[in-house]
Amino acid sequence: MSDTATPDNTLTQAAQEAHGAHTTPSARPSKRDIDSTLSARLAALPTPKLRDEYGQQSSFLYIEDFLPRDFTERLIAAVHDVTPAVNRNYLPGHKAGGSVSRHTLDKLAPFIADLYRSEALIKWLEALTGDRLQLSPEDDPHAYALYFYTRPGDHIGWHYDTSYYEGRRYTLLLGVIDDSSCALEYELHTKTPGVPDEPGSVRYPPGAFVFFDGDKLRHRVTPLGENEMRVSLTFEYVTNPNMRPFQRFISNMKDSIAYFGFRQVFRRNRGKNGQA
Template sequence: MSTQAEDDVIAQASSDRVPVTPASVEAFGAVPEADRAVAGRTRQFDTARLSKDFAEQGAFLYMEDFLAPEVTAQLVHSARALLDEVNRNYLPGHKQGGSVSRHTIDRLAPFIAELYRSKELIGWLEKLSGDKLMVSPPDDPHAYALYYYTRPGDHIGWHYDTSYYDGRRYTLLLGVVDESSCRLDYELHTKNPDVPDVPGSVQIPPGGLVFFDGDKLRHRITPAAANEFRVSLTFEYVTDPNMRPWRRFISNMKDAIAYFGFRQVFRQMIQRKGAGQ
């Protein structure tokens, strides 16, 4: 973190940072039980209507207010606590920003992993998508990850969340912190020749949700300005957890170069393989 502007933003954002451990949450408040918190929210929604909207928009849904306030507060707390773990990357013309992979989250922010595996959440997403959803394999660093936009120009260019799995991969994007002008720009129906493309743009507030089929939605995050701070959380669910070896290699290289670093991606993979021997 080299620029003075970024240092100022990070210092302000992390001023209340404490380790996310059972002993430390007493002053912050009890960590909510994920299934109960999700169920308390989803039962308030017209899921049948939302599922229809999802289908009509080509496997895309935006909700400004999804998470329970106590869940959002815990995610904000975790995101600020993990600032020192951020791995920054720069790909000219495409991407600039920071990331924290599921492997680090597993060690330091277990509530995020609990929320990702919530049966209530997965069941509700299945009703929206009409697909049977499974969690990503344990060696996938993208299964759940935090993305940080803390320097001027942090962004990600137009892309699809391409699935390297044999089946489909759905992305659940949750707003965590948004002290920025960044927007999610998107284009619907780009893979459907029978329907005109529909552009859109949203600014995702803390607790907001975007759910989509990664292979169908063309999207980007617009650049951050000076002294801005944004954190988002993504969950990836699959319809088939199998991946062919050559696709696994491509996926690992992409994750190592563009997101989490070679040490995170390949060390975790080697450790998991060794434990299974």
């Protein structure tokens, strides 16, 4: 079930308050400035130690203080800018919440697209994984997206970020707003033979970083409480951008029903066919 592009009054008020509580960012930085700022930040991290930790945890890593503060401020501002475009979905027994796809972010919050494409960030993630990472295809609404938890009970149940691509798909989560009691709960090693499952839980604040192989980490987000709000940003990177036609159909239907609505998911196909 979906409430397509229906603004949530509670969300609007909360987003305005969150935006107003922070300094308004200056003009949008250039891609070169984004790369330069991220390069400096990433150079200060103990990458070899983090790479070892990532491997020991079966392709999972959490860093509480990751983004430069200015970048976090810009993401919070983006929440305010895209609030009217949130598409809410409810799937009984699985999830409830709102989403804004990369197609809408391209129009309303282009800083997010620039951050997603940062060469400095991608090279650093490649150092963690040992894989050559590529951007998700332009027609993938999940490539970068904002996820909103704004009504009591909003959550997502246990799942894997299953890749429909022919290669691996990696998920990067960035905290944007977290005025909530929600937790990201997960289980490590579920796909590692001979290694016991290891449960864990994090509540990632604004600017925090979570990174994992989507096919390996079983995880969920616990339900939102009263008068709470949580917004996170997701980036998806792949090792092979090819997808078979049937897998593409399954992926599109899942995204349409569970996240972004049919209009957002199939908008490019309509455009190619000459339909508005």
